[in-house]
Amino acid sequence: MIGPLYKVLGWSHGTLLIFAVIIGFFFGYALYRSGFYSAKKLAGVFYLYDFAVYKVIFFAIVVASLLLWFFSSIGLLKFELLSFHPSYLWSAAIGGFIFGIGFSIGGFCPGTSLVSAVTGSFDAIAFFVGVYLGIAIWDLGYPFIFKGLNHLGKIEAKTMMELWGIPYIILIAIAIVIVIVTFPLVDKIEKKNKI
Amino acid sequence: MRNELLEKYLPLTPEEKEELKSKKIKKHDVATVFLHWFNMLVWLTELITGAALIVSLNYAFMPKFFTKIVSDIYGTRGNIIRTHIFVGVLWAIVLTLYALFGWRRYLKPTLKEIFGITKDDIGWLKAKFEEVVLGKKVHYPPQDAYNGGQKLFAQVVALMVPVIIITGFIMAFHLLSPSLIRWAIIIHFGAVGLVVMGLSVHIYMALLYPPEQEGFFGMIHGYVSEYFAYHHHYKFWRKKKKGLDKPEELPPKKDLPPIKAGIFLGIVLFFSFYLTGFGLGSSGFVQRTLVAILGAFAPESVKNHSYMGHYWGVYPLWNFLVFMGLGVIAGTLFAMFLAHHKFRFRIERGEKINDFQRLVYAVIGGIIVGFATRVAGGCTSSMALSGGSVFSPGGWLFMIFLFIGGYLGAFFFRRLWK
Structure with a gap:
């Protein structure tokens, strides 16, 4: 069957939502089994004693992109039908920077705080409440202050393949090289800073 | 008390009988008692509304006046359907939580027991048949916490409840294809019918059959006399006496190594794209639920809001990422119990x-x-x-x-x- 099935087969919205629950189920399972229910483990990437976050994210990206590339190159996936965020470069950079600061203070990101909150961690519950407050500040202040901050630096190209004309697999190969070079490096740093 | 009693099911002397009658033994936990009576309320509501909902003349087994009474109570047919679905979904949620949190303590041991048929269970069924149908005087073999008949009923329930829930969801939310929905109606009806057959015996035994009276009250306060346990559930009594019924503790599992976890997460991400065309997301869950909460207070201003308005759509919660968030919660709990981790409140x-x-x-x-x-x-x-x-x-x-x-x-x- 050619994917994405929701769009190619014309599923109903209800069917999409059922699959959302199933995918979320495995997403939550993966986050939990990665150990991301612990703020100490998550924050470790910034305090140099546990690089699990970095490794899991990078490995997941490599594995997922290899599968996406393979399936679209044998014609089992219509890459152009995938939906993802359009690129607003300034927004992404500024947002990422602020996000990183918040992450290093709070020790969570939204998804992992939800996972941790469910397992009974009060700091995760506090963080999750904070996320609601932060989003509410933006939402309520949007018409007055933040409107000017929204969607800055839009580029037409949705992917780096379009932007630079480099084939998908080459970009994946670069990511793999980054993994091979940096993983032993972070292992060393991790050992040095072990607590 | 004689020690041989712990080894073999023997007739009691009158003194022993009196002694056992004066002592109480715990048969059911509070959770089991609550679940039992919650189930009773659900079945009562669902059977009444469900029977009144059947329109096909081939299946409508209740007389017209019954349907009339129920419709009069609920006002409209729509209200009957809504009640039936609401109670059904609530039931499914409670049972799922019970299965998730009570897996090790309640569900797994119970399933093990009711599907673990022994020679004594068969013997019990045979003896019951001979007693009731052939009118013979019989001697019952010693039984577990549930006797052969109870096990048989519990098996039917354990197998049919998931069927009832799944077919119910298919019917209520018009899932998958129209022909499947038609099949779901028949299977739903049949599965309920199987349970009701057992249920009628279950209710008769509990309410009208004198020897089981203690069992009925046991389901209210959780305790039965030791004499009742000895007499009706000898193997359960012996296990309790020997202290063999404590659930074993399993060691907690370590987190997956990052590379393994990364591969797993990558595959999940790929399937999200392949199945739906969307990737994974979390902050959308917060944004959407926030819009829904604010929208409950001021729907018009949220709908027309220059930012939040985009997230309204048909309804803000009727969304991919909101449902994904619900899945994340379920998956986390599932991972927790598969890894033998305990839920505990903590601050890190x-x-x-x-x-x-x-x-x-x-x-x-x-x-x-x-x-x-x-x-x-x-x-x-x-x-x-x-x-x-x-x-x-x-x-x-x-x-x-x-x-x-x-x-x-x-x-x-x-x-x-x-």
Whole structure:
């Protein structure tokens, strides 16, 4: 069957939502089994004693992109039908920077705080409440202050393949090289800073 | 008390009988008692509304006046359907929570017991048949916490309840194909019918059959006399007496190594794209639920709001990421119990700050992160993971600056974690 099935087969919205629950189920399972229910483990990437976050994210990206590339190159996936965020470069950079600061203070990101909150961690519950407050500040202040901050630096190209004309697999190969070079490096740093 | 009693099911002397009658033994936990009576209320409501909902003349087994009475109570047919679905969904949620949280303590041992048929269970069924149908005088073999007949009924229930829930969902929410919905109606009806057959015996035994009276009250306060346990459930009594019924503790599993976890997460991400065309996301869950909450107070201003209005759609919660968030909650709980981890309330923090400071910093961090997700248009899941795997320039830029911001923050806030 050619994917994405929701769009190619014309599923109903209800069917999409059922699959959302199933995918979320495995997403939550993966986050939990990665150990991301612990703020100490998550924050470790910034305090140099546990690089699990970095490794899991990078490995997941490599594995997922290899599968996406393979399936679209044998014609089992219509890459152009995938939906993802359009690129607003300034927004992404500024947002990422602020996000990183918040992450290093709070020790969570939204998804992992939800996972941790469910397992009974009060700091995760506090963080999750904070996320609601932060989003509410933006939402309520949007018409007055933040409107000017929204969607800055839009580029037409949705992917780096379009932007630079480099084939998908080459970009994946670069990511793999980054993994091979940096993983032993972070292992060393991790050992040095072990607590 | 004679020691041989613990080894073999023997007739009691009158003194022993009196002694056992005066002692109480715990048969059911509070959770089991609650679940039992919750189930009773659900079945009562669902059977009445369900029977009144059957329109096909081939199946409508209740007389017309019954349907009339029920419709009069509920007002409209729509109300009957809504009640039936609401109670059914509530039931499914309670049973799922019971299965998740009570797996090790309640469900697994119970399933093991009711599906573990022994020679004595067969013997019990045979004896019952001979007694009731052939009118013979019989001697019953010793029984577990549930006797052969109860086990048979429990098996039917355990097998049919998932069938009833799944077919119910298919019918109620018009899932999959129309022909499947038609099949679901028949299977739903048949599965309920099987349970009702057992249910009628179950209710007769509990309410009208004198020897089981103690069992009925046992289901209210949880205790039966030792004499009842000895007489009706000898093997259960012996196990209790020998202290063999404590559930075993399994050692907690370690977290997956990062590479294994990364491969697993990558496969999940790929399937999200392949099945739905969308990647993973988390901050959308918060944004949408927030819009729904604010919208409950001021629907018009939220609908027409210059930012939140985009998230309204048909209804803000009727959304991919909201349902994904629900799945994340379920998956987390499932992972927790598969890893033999215990649910415990806790606060994790560095050693140099106290619990209160940790909570304050967590809220501050949350506010900054929440705000940042709106600036960037997503969080680690949607921007870094999903955007990263399709090599979106915004996604990678987000990730790079996330690490820059993170290391800068770590320089100033290392006191919080060291």
